[in-house]
Amino acid sequence: MKKRYFISLWFVLAAVWSVQAQLITTTPAFVTEDCGEVTVVFDATQGTGGLAGYGGTVYAHTGVITSESQSDSDWKYVVADWGENVDKCKMTSLGGDKWQLTITPSIQEYYGVPEGEQVQKLAFVFRSGEPTDASTNIYKEGKAEGGKDIFVEVYEQGLNVSFAQPESDLLVQPGTAVDFAVNASMEADLQLSVNGAAVQSADAATTLEATYTFATVDDYMVVAQAIAGNDVVRDTLYVCVPGDAPVATRPTGLEDGINISPTGDVSLLLYAPDKDNVFLVGDFNNWVQLNEYQMKRDGDYWWYTLSGLDADRLYRFQYVVDGSIRISDPYSELVLDPWNDGWINSRTERYPDLPPYPTGKTDGMVATFQINAPEYDWQVTDFTMPSKSNMVIYELLLRDFTQEQSLQAAIDRIDYLAQLGVTAVELMPIQEFDGNSSWGYAPNHYFAPDKAYGPPEMYKRFIDECHRRGIAVILDVVLNHATGTHPFAALYWDSANNCTT
Numbered sequence: 103m104k105k106r107y108f109i110s111l112w113f114v115l116a117a118v119w120s121v122q123a124q125l126i127t128t129t130p131a132f133v134t135e136d137c138g139e140v141t142v143v144f145d146a147t148q149g150t151g152g153l154a155g156y157g158g159t160v161y162a163h164t165g166v167i168t169s170e171s172q173s174d175s176d177w178k179y180v181v182a183d184w185g186e187n188v189d190k191c192k193m194t195s196l197g198g199d200k201w202q203l204t205i206t207p208s209i210q211e212y213y214g215v216p217e218g219e220q221v222q223k224l225a226f227v228f229r230s231g232e233p234t235d236a237s238t239n240i241y242k243e244g245k246a247e248g249g250k251d252i253f254v255e256v257y258e259q260g261l262n263v264s265f266a267q268p269e270s271d272l273l274v275q276p277g278t279a280v281d282f283a284v285n286a287s288m289e290a291d292l293q294l295s296v297n298g299a300a301v302q303s304a305d306a307a308t309t310l311e312a313t314y315t316f317a318t319v320d321d322y323m324v325v326a327q328a329i330a331g332n333d334v335v336r337d338t339l340y341v342c343v344p345g346d347a348p349v350a351t352r353p354t355g356l357e358d359g360i361n362i363s364p365t366g367d368v369s370l371l372l373y374a375p376d377k378d379n380v381f382l383v384g385d386f387n388n389w390v391q392l393n394e395y396q397m398k399r400d401g402d403y404w405w406y407t408l409s410g411l412d413a414d415r416l417y418r419f420q421y422v423v424d425g426s427i428r429i430s431d432p433y434s435e436l437v438l439d440p441w442n443d444g445w446i447n448s449r450t451e452r453y454p455d456l457p458p459y460p461t462g463k464t465d466g467m468v469a470t471f472q473i474n475a476p477e478y479d480w481q482v483t484d485f486t487m488p489s490k491s492n493m494v495i496y497e498l499l500l501r502d503f504t505q506e507q508s509l510q511a512a513i514d515r516i517d518y519l520a521q522l523g524v525t526a527v528e529l530m531p532i533q534e535f536d537g538n539s540s541w542g543y544a545p546n547h548y549f550a551p552d553k554a555y556g557p558p559e560m561y562k563r564f565i566d567e568c569h570r571r572g573i574a575v576i577l578d579v580v581l582n583h584a585t586g587t588h589p590f591a592a593l594y595w596d597s598a599n600n601c602t603t
Contacts, residue, residue: 124269125149125246126226131266132257132287135221139206142254144228146199146244149252150597153199153244159231160193160244162203166213167223167253172444173461174253177225179213185239187231201228209256224254247426249597250465262287263328264337271340273391273425274316280341282324284310290328297322319345321392342391347379350398352405359433359549360471368408368417368471370431374593375402377423382406384419389463391422413473418460420468421589429589430547434469436558437550442538446554452508453553467546467587478562482569488525495576496524500532500555501539509556509564516567526574532561536585543580546587 125148129141142162146153153160163184165177182188190212193201205212209221228244246252255264267283274280282294285308292310293303302312316322322341327334353369361369374380380397383389386408397404404421411417418438420428430437438459446453460468496519504511519527531542538554551561565575584591586602596603 124267126252126254128254130287131285132262132264133209133224133254134257134259135209136259138208139204140209140224142203142205142224142226143196144193144201144203144226144244144252146201146228149244149246150249151244152242153201153228153230155199156230156242159187160195160201161187161229161231162191162193163227163229164191164203164213165225166209166215166221167225168215169220169222171222172448173440173459174223174225174251174465175441176444178219179215181213184229185233185241192231193228221256223256226252226254228252249600257287260287261290261328261330261333261335263290263292263326263335265324265326265339268339271342271391273342273344276319276343277315277317278343279313279315282310282312282314282326284326284337286310286328286330288330290330290333293327295325295327316341316343319343319393321390321394340390342381342393344379344381344391344393344396347396347399347404350400350405352398352400352403353407356405359431360469362471362473366409366411366413366473368411368473370397370406370408370419370421372397372404372421372431373402374404374421374423377404377593379424380404381422382408382419383422383428383464385415385417385460386411386419389460391425397421411473416457416470416472418457418468418470420464420466423593427593427595428464428466429592430467430469432547432589433549434471434547435550436470436553437534437547438468438470439534439553440465440468442536443553445538450506450508452506452510452555453557456553456557466592467589476559478559478566480562481566485569485574487574488572493526493574494522494524495526495528496522497528497530497578499530499541501541507539507555509560512555513560513564513567516564516571516573520571520573524573526576527568528576528578530578531580531583532577533579536587542578543583544585545583546585547589548579548581548584 125145127143130137133140165180167174168178171178182191193203196202215221230242233239233241263286266285284292286292289306289308291305292307294301294310294312296314301314304310320343324339326337356369356371358371381391382395387395397406420430422428440459443459500512501507532551533545534547534550534552535542536544536546551558568575591602594603
């Protein structure tokens with residue numbers, strides 16, 4: 103839920119060369135838990151455009167994000183199963199690719215939210231009433247850009263202000279004129295400012311419009327402010343007007359991925375041919391695209407060196423490529439996942455002190471690094487491999503080996519393997535994979551062990567305990583397997599055909 107007094111708009115940064123129409127509009131403009139009936143209008147030409155021109159019946163697949171949700175993927179109180187056509191989810195055609203849904207008589211009653219549970223967002227995916235093929239369960243879908251779910255913020259009661267246009271931070275070329283539209287939830291004195299200078303104002307108003315030309319290369323903070331009595335609220339977005347990507351030879355010896363120097367500097371190197379610019383965003387710059395953090399180009403490589411960091415802190419970061427593609431580092435040894443991390447410890451504590459995802463600041467997979475990362479104290483330092491000619495190999499899927507589905511539980515059963523006469527354990531793929539339950543052949547990062555089984559130190563302890571019993575550990579790796587969330591795939595993804603270009 104957006105906070106009063108200062109509101110930070112956090113949607114995905116997008117390369118926008120002109121202001122786009124809105125994907126979703128609501129009546130009232132500011133949806134609150136107690137606002138009563140809510141009307142939602144979906145523009146099928148926006149977002150993925152999967153329902154543009156569709157002439158059949160459209161249904162809303164809808165639920166809510168509440169105070170009990172683990173993440174934005176943790177929908178609660180979904181009205182109907184996917185593909186189930188129920189009247190309360192049937193949308194009304196308004197013509198012109200516009201579709202309307204009425205949530206009545208209230209959010210709580212429509213979704214069946216129990217008293218005391220706070221609704222933070224309404225969640226949607228819109229779909230065709232019938233599958234595209236009778237033999238499949240595949241439907242035409244209307245989603246946000248990048249195939250993401252669509253969310254409507256549920257605000258706190260009282261004075262609120264937000265940008266109706268644009269809806270996100272922008273990356274624009276010099277000389278671009280951007281139209282701004284601001285809404286307030288009640289009459290207030292409104293002001294729009296750019297880098298602290300007032301651009302437009304209106305007294306006792308609920309709307310404010312202005313056009314501002316971003317003439318020169320710079321970083322701009324745009325603030326919408328509303329004052330009513332003693333209440334002051336703000337909504338903020340950022341506009342980056344980038345200069346040409348700086349060209350510089352990367353430091354000698356720099357390897358792909360994350361390079362930590364003896365002096366505590368961190369140099370990042372990304373291979374990304376045929377791209378125009380790459381920005382670093384992360385905990386070190388509040389996840390905002392800034393010219394200061396534009397990476398340097400060296401042929402098909404992009405690099406940047408971070409200095410002055412806290413050596414003991416775990417930093418989270420991403421690359422923003424050409425203004426719209428957000429990826430993690432493909433060589434990161436620990437990545438954070440907004441869709442699945444929230445479920446890792448839901449049944450048993452498989453990963454104590456799991457680093458939190460930077461919710462509200464970005465989306466997609468997030469890379470990490472820590473300069474003074476803790477080192478594992480290996481107990482067995484003189485392990486000798488068993489004879490390969492007489493090896494007894496036990497193929498082990500950590501998900502199925504124990505009821506707890508954890509490394510700790512597997513460690514507790516290593517004696518059982520030794521009693522069987524096993525001389526080597528072959529772990530089915532443990533590289534970070536999509537979801538939390540998998541055979542492992544859907545990796546999205548080759549160098550990050552999947553968190554679903556436990557932290558990196560626990561993998562090392564598993565190996566150590568196997569070695570202590572004379573058991574080797576072999577990794578099952580299929581290097582031509584990778585999913586669309588792998589950074590290299592995401593860099594060149596063809597959204598229209600749902601495959602790499």
